[in-house]
Structures are given as C-alpha cells and as structure tokens.
Amino acid sequence: RKEVEQDPGPFNVPEGATVAFNCTYSNSASQSFFWYRQDCRKEPKLLMSVYSSGNEDGRFTAQLNRASQYISLLIRDSKLSDSATYLCVKGNFNKFYFGSGTKLNVKP
Amino acid sequence: EPEVTQTPSHQVTQMGQEVILRCVPISNHLYFYWYRQILGQKVEFLVSFYNNEISEKSEIFDDQFSVERPDGSNFTLKIRSTKLEDSAMYFCASIALSSYEQYFGPGTRLTVT
Numbered sequence: 001r002k003e004v005e006q007d008p009g010p011f012n013v014p015e016g017a018t019v020a021f022n023c024t025y026s027n028s029a030s031q032s033f034f035w036y037r038q039d040c041r042k043e044p045k046l047l048m049s050v051y052s053s054g055n056e057d058g059r060f061t062a063q064l065n066r067a068s069q070y071i072s073l074l075i076r077d078s079k080l081s082d083s084a085t086y087l088c089v090k091g092n093f094n095k096f097y098f099g100s101g102t103k104l105n106v107k108p
Numbered sequence: 109e110p111e112v113t114q115t116p117s118h119q120v121t122q123m124g125q126e127v128i129l130r131c132v133p134i135s136n137h138l139y140f141y142w143y144r145q146i147l148g149q150k151v152e153f154l155v156s157f158y159n160n161e162i163s164e165k166s167e168i169f170d171d172q173f174s175v176e177r178p179d180g181s182n183f184t185l186k187i188r189s190t191k192l193e194d195s196a197m198y199f200c201a202s203i204a205l206s207s208y209e210q211y212f213g214p215g216t217r218l219t220v221t
Contacts, residue, residue, distance in 0.1 A: 032208045034208070034209075038151075041197075042214070042215075043199055043212035043213060043214050043215050044151060044199070044210075044212050045212065046209050046210065046211070049207075049208070049209065087150075087151065091208070092208065093139050093156070093158070093163070093203065093205075093208065094156050094163045094164040095153055095156060095164045095166075096141070096153055096210065097153065098143075098150050098151040098152070098153075099150065100149070100150040101150065
C-alpha cells in the first residue's frame with residue numbers, strides 16, 4: 001500500500017460550491033499531516049496542518065481520522081483562485097511523503 | 109516575509125556532466141530537504157539534512173547524489189554524472205524546529221540533454 005493515496009480528479013466545480021477531498025495513508029506512527037497547494041509548475045505551499053481534533057482556517061476545514069487512516073479537506077464557497085492541485089502530505093522531521101495530488105478546477 | 113531561495117531557476121546540462129543546485133534556506137531553520145518532481149508526477153523526497161549531516165535519504169538518492177552545507181547559509185545538491193532521467197524540477201525546503209511546516213523554494217528546473 002502506498003504511503004499516501006489521493007484521487008487525482010479533476011474535480012470540476014462552479015464558483016461558490018463546496019468540495020471535499022480525501023486522502024488515505026498507511027504507517028501513521030509518529031507522523032504529522034498536512035495539506036499543501038501546488039499551482040502549475042510552482043512550488044508546493046502549505047495550506048494547513050491537520051490535527052486530530054479537526055481545524056478550520058477561513059473557508060478551509062481539515063479533518064484527521066486515525067482509526068480509518070484518512071484525512072480530508074473541505075473547501076466552502078469555492079473561488080476561481082482555489083483552482084490548483086491539492087497535495088496530501090504526511091511526515092516527520094526526517095522524511096515527508098507526498099500524495100500525487102487532487103486537481104481542482106473552479107469554473108465561473 | 110523570509111523565504112527559501114534557489115539558483116539557478118533553470119539549468120540545462122549534457123548527460124554525464126556534474127551539476128550543483130543551490131539553495132538558501134530560511135535563516136533560523138534547522139532541517140533542510142531536497143525533493144524532485146518529474147513533470148506530471150508527484151513530489152518525491154530525496155534527502156533530509158540536520159546538524160550538518162544527512163538525516164534520512166530515499167532510494168532515489170544513490171551515490172550520484174550528494175548534499176553539502178558549505179557555509180552558514182547555502183545548502184547544495186550535487187549530481188555527479190547526470191542522466192536523462194534526472195530531468196525534473198528540484199525543490200529545496202526548510203523547517204524550523206518549532207513546527208513541521210515546510211517552506212519550499214521556487215525550484216530549479218533541470219534539463220538533461
């Protein structure tokens with residue numbers, strides 16, 4: 001089983017829609033979890049860390065389910081500028097594993 | 109806002125040549141990383157570096173690769189004899205010990221011909 005797996009998409013949604021991505025992982029011992037955003041041919045940028053209690057940052061909500069070994073990202077009120085690839089990441093200081101990414105296209 | 113910088117932005121080299129990719133991590137960060145991303149594929153971990161030594165490396169990071177922190181600011185990745193399949197975007201990243209949040213540089217696009 002891969003360390004981190006994501007649905008590649010693309011998810012095509014209209015502006016204002018709510019969209020959710022899931023990511024499954026294996027081998028969770030001593031790992032932290034993150035969502036990154038990557039625009040085409042650019043570097044990954046941290047969107048948010050993911051905590052077991054769930055956390056929210058504006059329109060973005062992240063959840064971690066250790067029992068089922070998945071993390072999720074919910075984007076409310078999608079904007080055109082949210083169009084990007086969303087990367088699920090797990091790791092610790094020594095090594096990070098990146099998922100292949102889920103592509104989101106927000107249409108006017 | 110402090111940022112990770114990388115030079116050059118694009119490097120073209122012939123197969124078999126040595127290349128050195130350079131990074132300047134954020135100044136108070138202590139963990140440094142190199143990743144590569146082949147076009148259309150996922151970001152792949154190459155190596156982590158802490159306290160002037162390699163912390164962990166992937167199976168991709170074979171004897172052709174080496175890393176160095178030659179002074180207090182630069183962090184370099186050397187590929188001794190480049191192959192066609194080394195063509196990729198190479199990203200440097202760094203972390204402060206206070207959190208796991210990585211900051212990435214803009215990348216160096218390496219093209220091996």
